[in-house]
Each structure stands twice: as C-alpha cells, then as structure tokens.
Amino acid sequence: MFHYRRLSRGEVERFETPYNENLLEVHLTDWPVDGSDDDDSKWLPSHCVMPSRYCQFAERIRNLTVYEDDVWIVTFPKAGTTWTQEMVWLIDRDLDYETAATVNLQQRSKFLEMFTFVSKMNLPDSIALVEEMPRPRHIKSHLPVALLPQQLWSVKPKIVYVARNPKDVTTSYMHHYKHIHGFEGAQQDFLDGILQDKIIWCPQVKHAADFWHMAKNRKHILFLHFEDMKRNLMGVLAKVCTFMGKSYSTEQLERLAEHLSFENMKNNKTANNQILVTQAAEAMGRSSDQFKFMRKGEIGAYRSELPVDFSMKMDELIREQLSGSDFKYRE
Ligand code: A3P
Numbered sequence: 001m002f003h004y005r006r007l008s009r010g011e012v013e014r015f016e017t018p019y020n021e022n023l024l025e026v027h028l029t030d031w032p033v034d035g036s037d038d039d040d041s042k043w044l045p046s047h048c049v050m051p052s053r054y055c056q057f058a059e060r061i062r063n064l065t066v067y068e069d070d071v072w073i074v075t076f077p078k079a080g081t082t083w084t085q086e087m088v089w090l091i092d093r094d095l096d097y098e099t100a101a102t103v104n105l106q107q108r109s110k111f112l113e114m115f116t117f118v119s120k121m122n123l124p125d126s127i128a129l130v131e132e133m134p135r136p137r138h139i140k141s142h143l144p145v146a147l148l149p150q151q152l153w154s155v156k157p158k159i160v161y162v163a164r165n166p167k168d169v170t171t172s173y174m175h176h177y178k179h180i181h182g183f184e185g186a187q188q189d190f191l192d193g194i195l196q197d198k199i200i201w202c203p204q205v206k207h208a209a210d211f212w213h214m215a216k217n218r219k220h221i222l223f224l225h226f227e228d229m230k231r232n233l234m235g236v237l238a239k240v241c242t243f244m245g246k247s248y249s250t251e252q253l254e255r256l257a258e259h260l261s262f263e264n265m266k267n268n269k270t271a272n273n274q275i276l277v278t279q280a281a282e283a284m285g286r287s288s289d290q291f292k293f294m295r296k297g298e299i300g301a302y303r304s305e306l307p308v309d310f311s312m313k314m315d316e317l318i319r320e321q322l323s324g325s326d327f328k329y330r331e
Helices: 009-015 038-042 052-056 058-062 081-092 097-102 126-131 151-155 166-179 187-195 204-216 226-231 233-244 250-259 262-267 274-284 308-321
Strands: 002-006 023-028 048-051 071-075 109-111 138-141 158-163 221-225
Touching: 002 052, 002 058, 009 187, 023 052, 048 052, 052 058, 071 081, 081 097, 081 109, 081 138, 081 158, 081 226, 081 233, 081 250, 081 262, 109 126, 158 204, 158 226, 158 233, 166 187, 166 204, 166 274, 166 308, 187 308, 204 221, 204 308, 221 226, 221 233, 226 233, 233 250
Parallel strands: 071 138, 071 158, 109 138, 158 221
Antiparallel strands: 002 023, 023 048
16 A cells, blocks of 8 residues: 655745646555565565656556566666666567667657656556557666565566666756756755655665665566666676576677667667657757757766765765665765
C-alpha cells in the first residue's frame, strides 16, 4: 500500500513547474514484498516525491505484470539513462544497427511512467503502451525501488541500474528541468529543492543506495556507474554482455563503443532524445534550439556550473544519507 504525504504549498511551490504540480511524497508501507530475502525485513525503501497526478497511477504501476524476459533500465533522471538504453538494447538485440537507425529509442525502450507525472500535455497512456509492447520488452523507469512493480522482485527480469555522481546529475537535471519540465524558477530554487529532496524523483541519494542494497543479493540486477562508462566503456560493455548472456568479438565491441561515443550519440537522431526537447519546446511555445539533450556528457561539469557552497552542502547530504550503507559514488 502507498501512503501519500501532502506537502504544504510553502514547502514546495518554489520547486514546481507548470507540468509538475502539487508535489507530494509517495511512501510504500508494506515492504518486504514477495521475492525479498530475509535481510529485507529490517529495511524499508525510501519514499519518492511526485506530482499529485501520480497517485492515480501508483497502484497500476505497482501491479504491472512483469515478464522474465523483460529488460529494465532504471536510473535517477540524468544519470545516463538514454546512453544505457541504447547500449543495452543493441547488446540484447544482436547489434541490430539497422533497426536502431530507423526506430526511435523511445519506441524500442519505453518510458513506463512518462504520462503519470506530466499534466496538461495529454500524453498517451505510457503504462498501456508498455503493456502492449511485444516481448521481449525493454522498459525505462526513473521510479525508485518502493514505487516499481512488485513483480520485479519475484519474476526477476534483468534490471540494469545506473548511478552518477549527484553533483553532475544535479547540473544536468537543472538544465533538463528548465527546458523539458518548463521550470521557471531561479537556479538557487532548484538547487535548494535538490538539497531538500523536494524535486520530483528525489530523494536522489537514497534512489541509488536502495538499488545498491537490492543489487547485493540479486543476480538479476546489474549496477553500473556513469563514470565507469565514460572512463572505460569497453570494460562496461564486457560486463553488460556477460550479464545479458551475449558474446561479441573485440571488433564488434569496438564498433559498439564508437557508436556509443558522446559525439555519435549526440548526432544520432534516433537515440539523442532531441524528440523530447522538440515536444517540450512546442508545448511551451519556445524554440527547441535552446537546449541539446546530449549537452556535455562530462564528469565534473558541476565544478564550473554550480556554486561551491552547493557542492559542499551536497557532499554533506551524501555523507548523511549514505551513513550505514557501503555504497559509494564514483568521483
Ligand atoms: P549532461 O547534461 O551532463 O551532458 P539521461 O539520459 O539520464 O537523461 O542523461 C543525460 C545525460 O547523459 C546528459 O548529461 C548527456 O549528455 C549524458 N550522455 C548521454 N550520452 C552520453 C555519452 N555517449 N557519453 C557521455 N555522456 C552521455
């Protein structure tokens, strides 16, 4: 069952956008679920901040039928989701570059909760679209452990989770929130929202720590880091191939690494998510030239983009929220 904690206007109005209104906290009250191990009886996954619209769909998502041949990509927003979707889809589909070049990644790897957090845009029912996908399905979600379908833990499909340093995530999310979610507030408001865990999908650090906890005893979860993909993509490709039960030659993997390079992803019309930027810009009556979804793709961009005091406060928040966990972000 879910419990919804309404947040007062004063608590959240600075952090809302015209499309993400009436933020509240969604708490799961009945963990452990079927498929959890004994250890989990002492543990409760974190709540998640969502617009109130999400309440209408929370149970539907929780009760979604999961299949063992599903492939799930789960991340906190801006952790390298799109990059990972393209990588995992190609590895799973025998490096089918032809289909990848003609069918948009959003169709190949569908975003489960897309329409549940956006009001006013009349998006299609993304849960139904996932239900209607031919198997084996590739599914993307930003939902944390508590809000994901329960059958993920009993049916045990492959799940790839990606974490990224929260300061770089915050930098990337700040631009995304403005250009895709229509956030009109000041940069400091957004940063305060991140530090107070009041932006949608927060708490950010718990999102990763909960998945780290889940991945420990579950072989169907692969936990990756954005920074490892950036520094040693070939090493990550080898890991993902083993996880997916696939084997490719060094030449094939080198070609894949080239396909997945930042420059190529940026120019790849079927995988650069620019379609989302265009949709959002049209809805807001803005030009879509102002933002590139594939923005910088760097490690440490926060150093030049965010104030030093934010960075120090974020370090403190990370320390606090990871106390008692052996999870560590890459620097
Ligand atoms: P920046 O905004 O820091 O550039 P998501 O897909 O989760 O929304 O994440 C988007 C972030 O991943 C963006 O970060 C984007 O540039 C980065 N990204 C996507 N493809 C990448 C690649 N091939 N190499 C490095 N970063 C990549």
